Amino acid sequence: MSEEYPAQEPQGPPLDATELTLQQLVLESQDIRVFLTELAVLASSRLSSAGNTIHSGVTVLRNKRPQAVAASDAAARALDELQNGFGQGPCLTALHQRTTLLVPDLAAETRWSPYVRTAAQHGVSSILAVPLDLAGDAEAVLNLYSGRSNGFSGEDIVAVETFAAQAASSLRLIIRISQLSEARNDLTAAMQSRTVIDMAVGAIMAQNRCDRDTAFSILTRASSTRNVKLREVAATVITSISGEDRITAHFDE
Structure with missing residues (x-):
């Protein structure tokens, strides 16, 4: 069965290196899509280990419809688009409920049957979804896929929630910069x-x-x-x- 974790402040130590990296992404990213792609790549590289490659994607809710806007690789994008096509799944549930959601073993999951069955056929065994708190500017979720059952430890969850909180803060900044730039261009x-x-x-x-x-x-x-x-x-x-x-x-x- 899946496990839900109520939204809470990250309890782990500050990830200074990650925070500096995210700040650098804000300075270097040309637009929101570029930033989110770099974010997905960073999440994947930080969590992957020998024998447990993590695929990462970001889904954004636009006009009440989820869109896969960024991914660490083609596999992550395909999995995000697959879930959006079914209109149900752990990542969409985490997005709507704004709650971290872990599916440790897809073989034992009873919800979202059509999607879970298809995701398993694509080699996915566990999923972790963490919403990005954008303070009303938009709605987004960081989606993480592992080919191993129990592919995410408790430490991984804390680390991802800390990372997501830092990423959301950076993303809010880049969204506002983008909005100001668009307003300036419209005025010009x-x-x-x-x-x-x-x-x-x-x-x-x-x-x-x-x-x-x-x-x-x-x-x-x-x-x-x-x-x-x-x-x-x-x-x-x-x-x-x-x-x-x-x-x-x-x-x-």
Whole structure:
């Protein structure tokens, strides 16, 4: 039978080396997917031992649907996608219940029968799933697979929970950095569009000797008639006058 462990603060000593490694990942990762992939690889390498290779994956809940977004290797990704395809399993249960969940021996497990049976056919004998506490920013779970029964010791569980807590803290940071970057890019794109439209309105005013409202009306009517975005029509107007194929605006950082 599987064993559930209530969420609790890690009791093991601080893993200074792991924490420094995670901080380095935050600094080096280009995006969240890259960070999670490095996280899965790190978890796998830290837990694997002679005769007990650990495969690690990360599943994220998006729009209420689980997605396998990162893995230490192809085997881990296949196992995550397999579980997501069935829509049930220990990792998804741990994700929804936000509780660490250990299945020490799949041969003795009675829940999630279709998935467990198929996972066993893929060489999995034990599974450990630890949710990542992202404080409402998202929902994710670290999935660990072993080809051995009782492939995870009590010490392994404490170590993974400590690692997951440190990883979640780093992941919250990188999510917020990503959100700020996306917001900045959206603002820059909006300013770019606004500048191009204003330039086109000015050109139409000069050509037709009309006021701003009339010029803007001419531009929007052309956009509606051609079923083309307003910014694209504005860029076409500027190109026809200046001959420039690429219209850019520059902003001080």
